[in-house]
Amino acid sequence: MNNQQALATTDDMSTDPTLDPTIQRKHAAMIERLSNLHQSRVSNKTDLKDSSFESTKSFLLQFTNSKQAIESSLTQIQQIPDADPTLDLKPEIEKISLSITELEKLIAESSYFLPPYEVRSSLKTISDLKQTLDSVASKVKPRKKFSFKNKPAKKTEPTNIITKESIENEPEQHSGYKVKDAPGFRSRENETLTKEFKGSEMGEFVLSDLTNCEVRLKGCLRTLFINRLQNCKVYVGPVLGSILIEEVEGCLFVVASHQIRIHHAKESDFYLRCRSRPIIEQSFGVRFAPYCLSYDGIESDLKVSNLDDDTGSWANVDDFQWLRAVQSPNWSILPESQRIDTLII
Template sequence: MENEEARSTSISSQALGSTLHKKHLSMLERLSNREQIRLDNSLARRSDSDSHSNLPSSSTAFLSRFSDSKRSIESRIAQSRLDHPTDPSQVRSLLDNISASISDLEKLVAESSYFLPSYEVRSSLKTISDLKQALETLNSELIPRKKFTFKNKSAKKDPTAEPNETTPENPESVSTKHVNLSFPVRDSPGFRNKKGEILVMNFKGSDIGEFTVSDLDSCEVRLTGSVRALFIHRLSNCRVYVGPVTGSILIDEADGCVFVMASHQIRIHNAKGCDFYLRVRSRPIIEDTSGVRFAPYCLNYEGVEEDLRGASLDEETGNWANVDDFRWLRAVQSPNWSVLPENERYEVVNISTLGGGTDGN
């Protein structure tokens, strides 16, 4: 009897030991799994931190370069006030060099906008705007307007007009009230003062770096090949078709026009009622502009794909719809621009099949 009780007790002890062992193993497994999860989460957080660590370094490099350039430009402007040359041609060269440096700084912002936070882009653009204003002031100080007053004995002087007013007879006079320093003062080739014409220019094989299109009314402009910079000024009811621009396109005063263009940077000032079909590496910028609409680039001509690849503009970035209104600082959508409805867009504009045209020089 005692042997049976002892045997029963031994069996019960073994069963209990087996149960406790299983519970112990289960507990160890849970602890192991929990530790593995903790390690995985820790590695994930570290990986995420490492992946974002490149952004501050890129931003830091940009800010360092931007600050150095800004200080250099400010120093040159300040120094120019102290010991500027007296020769007008040297003064103009000095101002042009500073203006070119500001344009280079603007291009740096455009090229860096991929990784910069939006507030950094806005802050940088505000700094560039301040530098342009400072250069504009320097321009008026170093080149007094009275030096450019055009005296024509046969012309009747308007007693109500300011002596420094810009007039068609005096294209060299400067009005600091209306100067837009996005347009460097250069005698670049271009189309000027035309009405109702088809104007054609092919940049392939040419050494033209900059091109100007200004004072056109009801014209059609076709620019093929690649150019470094394009300046567009005072256009009304025009259609402008442009191949790749490797630098910047600067537009000032456009009314009722259609633009189809590709560029690394596009800045639009004082435009009204225009449609823009763009391919652009950075966010397009508008200022003092209203009633403009945007759509993707749709230009076609023989060799356009090769030209776009050569200018690193062969890929669609979608930035045509990411417009920055420099005068609209609220968080809500700017009322000054909109996306062009698909049913109102051009599908493809093939300028190779269009006839007519006057060649540029």
């Protein structure tokens, strides 16, 4: 029986003269409670729908404006005559590269409210912009081909297999993202680091330059940035937006988020719950398994974050360095016999 049927039935009962007055009063009170509950549900659904629509509308406007500005800058560079060999366009190329990186971060930080189609479409646009930038840079500076920060140099063999040696031989600075000036744990060794987020504390958080540490984060976060971790264990409650993980080695992560991107990871295990497919770049020896974290209140946190259902996306990893139809050799599913049990923190 739905709320309207219940209201109709209780209304008939409250006006029945054969009923006791006390029972009639109880039925009248029930009518009022059901009516208030129904109106509250309708109002909440409308508010959530309107809020999501307005957020998506705002994102698309900002994304389109930034995309057009980047395309305009690329066109201007292409129109510069080749006759002047002294003209240094490197600052302009780097400026465009930074703009593309900022636009990619905007997608990651907005993914928790965007429809899946908009996320995929926006990421495709980023990929196209990167390719165009590489093409333009190679033409204006043909003697030394520019390469976008997060894109590996082209090799003669089309294997796209990332090895330990190839990553270690790259320049030390891999990161395409600057570590944000946000609250977090930085530059720690051999420590257990804990924090619980409540209410207004929900926001961005950073884990950076940690060695042999165990990190326990309870509650909901908006965005999590992880950079330069070695031999660490990281246990995190639900993240409403995105998690960006860069330059980690020998680590174990148990995290839940709407979007998870992993760059330059070596020999690490990821226990995930996510709404979209996890993305890896320039990584090898990474293994994936389902989320297995527990603490008092986690079910409520997962529900608030819209992560209470396991969609199975953790097992559908996109390797941006592997474009062939066969399975990427850079990642694998962690065998059940080797998985850790449910963690209680």
